[in-house]
Amino acid sequence: MITTTIAAIKNPALSIRSLTVAYDRNQAVRDVSVDIKKNTVTAIMGPSGCGKSTLLRALNRMHELYENISMQGQVLIHDQNIFDMPAIRVRRTMGMVFQRPNPFPTMSIYDNVVAGYKLNGIRLKKKEKDGIVERSLQDVALWEEVKDSLHKKGNFLSGGQQQRLCIARALAFNPEIILLDEPTSALDPIATSKIEDLLVKLKEHYTIILVTHNMSQAARISDYSLFMYLGELIEYGKTKNMFTNPGDPRTEQYLTGKIG
Amino acid sequence: MEAAIKMGYEDRSSFRMRKDKLWMIMVVVLSLLTASPILLIIYKLVMEGYRQISLAFLIENTPDTFAAMTAVAGGERIPGGIANGITGTFLMIIMASLIAIPVGILTGIYLYENQGKFLANVTRNIAEILQGVPSIVLGLISYLWIVKHVTMGFSALAGSVSLSVMMLPMIVRSTEETLKMIPVALKEAALALGTPYHKVILRVLIPTGFSGLLTGILLGISRILGETAPLMLTALGSSVINLDITEPTSAIPLLIWEFYNDPNMVGLIWSSSLLLMILILLLNIISRQIALKRK
Numbered sequence: 001m002i003t004t005t006i007a008a009i010k011n012p013a014l015s016i017r018s019l020t021v022a023y024d025r026n027q028a029v030r031d032v033s034v035d036i037k038k039n040t041v042t043a044i045m046g047p048s049g050c051g052k053s054t055l056l057r058a059l060n061r062m063h064e065l066y067e068n069i070s071m072q073g074q075v076l077i078h079d080q081n082i083f084d085m086p087a088i089r090v091r092r093t094m095g096m097v098f099q100r101p102n103p104f105p106t107m108s109i110y111d112n113v114v115a116g117y118k119l120n121g122i123r124l125k126k127k128e129k130d131g132i133v134e135r136s137l138q139d140v141a142l143w144e145e146v147k148d149s150l151h152k153k154g155n156f157l158s159g160g161q162q163q164r165l166c167i168a169r170a171l172a173f174n175p176e177i178i179l180l181d182e183p184t185s186a187l188d189p190i191a192t193s194k195i196e197d198l199l200v201k202l203k204e205h206y207t208i209i210l211v212t213h214n215m216s217q218a219a220r221i222s223d224y225s226l227f228m229y230l231g232e233l234i235e236y237g238k239t240k241n242m243f244t245n246p247g248d249p250r251t252e253q254y255l256t257g258k259i260g
Numbered sequence: 261m262e263a264a265i266k267m268g269y270e271d272r273s274s275f276r277m278r279k280d281k282l283w284m285i286m287v288v289v290l291s292l293l294t295a296s297p298i299l300l301i302i303y304k305l306v307m308e309g310y311r312q313i314s315l316a317f318l319i320e321n322t323p324d325t326f327a328a329m330t331a332v333a334g335g336e337r338i339p340g341g342i343a344n345g346i347t348g349t350f351l352m353i354i355m356a357s358l359i360a361i362p363v364g365i366l367t368g369i370y371l372y373e374n375q376g377k378f379l380a381n382v383t384r385n386i387a388e389i390l391q392g393v394p395s396i397v398l399g400l401i402s403y404l405w406i407v408k409h410v411t412m413g414f415s416a417l418a419g420s421v422s423l424s425v426m427m428l429p430m431i432v433r434s435t436e437e438t439l440k441m442i443p444v445a446l447k448e449a450a451l452a453l454g455t456p457y458h459k460v461i462l463r464v465l466i467p468t469g470f471s472g473l474l475t476g477i478l479l480g481i482s483r484i485l486g487e488t489a490p491l492m493l494t495a496l497g498s499s500v501i502n503l504d505i506t507e508p509t510s511a512i513p514l515l516i517w518e519f520y521n522d523p524n525m526v527g528l529i530w531s532s533s534l535l536l537m538i539l540i541l542l543l544n545i546i547s548r549q550i551a552l553k554r555k
Contacts, residue, residue, distance in 0.1 A: 060452060062448060062451070062452065065447075065448070087454075088454045088455075088456060089454070090454075091451065091452055091453065091454035092454035095452070095453075096449075096452035098445055098448065098449065098452075102443070102445040102446055102448075102449045103449075104446065104449070104450070104468070105468055106464075106467040106468050106470075115450075115453060116454065116455075118463070119450060119453055119455040119459050119460070119463050119464070120453070120454060120455060120456070120459070166449070169449075169453070170452075173453060173454070
């Protein structure tokens with residue numbers, strides 16, 4: 001059921017090849033192979049504990065922070081395996097946004113946006129920085145709201161604004177791919193819909209991979225969907241097809257609320 | 261209530277109320293009792309010490325016995341001050357901090373990064389044991405290491421080394437605890453931006469936990485500020501201001517001990533103690549304020 005979709009995508013943004021991730025001995029993601037199409041929103045969904053976040057975090061090698069996690073398989077970007085690249089380069093190619101907004105509390109809004117440059121010791125002229133800050137904040141539709149308080153610390157922002165700031169921080173570094181790990185699960189419906197609109201708009205320039213436990217969110221904004229169950233990739237295809245005509249009985253059960 | 265009485269339970273609420281009141285009184289009285297020593301100490305120090313405190317007390321050296329004796333006999337204020345002790349204390353604390361802060365913070369980072377590993381556990385336990393080592397023993401060790409082999413005589417350096425060893429466990433502990441309280445999400449956010457690991461620590465973790473680290477350092481300093489025993493074996497004391505780290509140096513607590521041994525100088529004990537108390541209280545209040553602000 002997987003093989004049918006791999007061949008269908010030409011010139012993918014990212015190819016995952018037999019990726020297995022294990023916590024100690026427990027395989028949380030088992031032998032997943034998938035191609036992600038450029039300039040699309042791809043949603044990874046499935047019931048909790050199915051390994052969707054684990055899969056996403058494997059893509060920018062976040063797991064390497066923890067010693068009990070082991071990874072096998074390949075993730076190819078421009079035909080290069082990310083596990084052979086320096087981790088720092090991988091993470092610069094793939095920006096990540098986390099479940100809870102996590103702006104740096106000691107930095108101003110301005111510094112948060114250019115944090116990627118600051119933390120990497122890349123010196124920019126004031127003008128360049130100003131440009132990046134304005135462009136990134138406009139991309140996430142936050143510019144109008146914060147342009148007068150750029151040099152204040154970000155903790156007075158609402159959760160939704162903070163999350164958009166975190167997306168801006170990821171965008172500022174000009175990544176090719178943006179990974180989002182349930183970016184709206186800590187937000188209210190209004191903030192959620194703002195971020196959803198934003199993601200649809202952003203796919204013009206970026207490839208977006210989104211983990212969500214919210215089926216209707218996947219249906220609303222994603223072009224492709226990946227359904228995972230118990231660590232395995234069950235089904236992958238166009239979201240529309242999957243929701244109207246699921247190919248696997250487990251997908252159908254999940255979509256109709258019988259599992260998860 | 262009536263239903264309860266009908267069912268055979270008697271009304272015991274007034275008894276409970278009295279019990280409650282008695283309990284409350286006990287708590288208040290015992291709390292006051294706990295607070296009273298510090299209040300009594302401060303009262304005594306202020307009453308006995310304020311007469312000696314003046315500008316001269318802060319900027320002049322300790323008087324010689326004869327001058328003090330004449331003053332006491334004439335019923336006057338004892339001349340001179342404890343400038344040699346104040347400068348010595350600051351000199352040794354600065355040097356002890358210069359040794360203990362970098363070592364302590366780096367050790368704390370190491371422990372934080374290697375939770376549950378054998379070497380980290382051993383280090384943490386050793387640091388905890390170190391905290392329990394009697395200060396006089398640290399003085400003895402510093403005497404053997406520094407006085408006998410490095411400075412070839414009593415010195416401020418030897419005093420600083422013994423004090424820095426006393427500070428070290430507190431800084432290690434507070435660094436580790438502070439870093440542990442920083443959400444992992446922040447570390448991940450920094451790493452997700454492709455930040456090299458050392459910069460995550462220097463630019464994200466340390467600034468975020470800065471007030472926590474500072475609190476640990478200030479409490480460490482306030483702990484060594486009043487240490488006397490190790491200094492007796494290392495810095496020895498001096499009757500003039502000394503800023504040479506290889507020479508014997510005085511300190512406020514050392515002077516208190518010296519004043520105690522000289523019947524003519526007893527008047528200076530109280531004012532020196534008062535100054536020491538004020539410094540320690542200030543450090544405690546500042547560190548408390550910083551810790552509060554953090555929350």
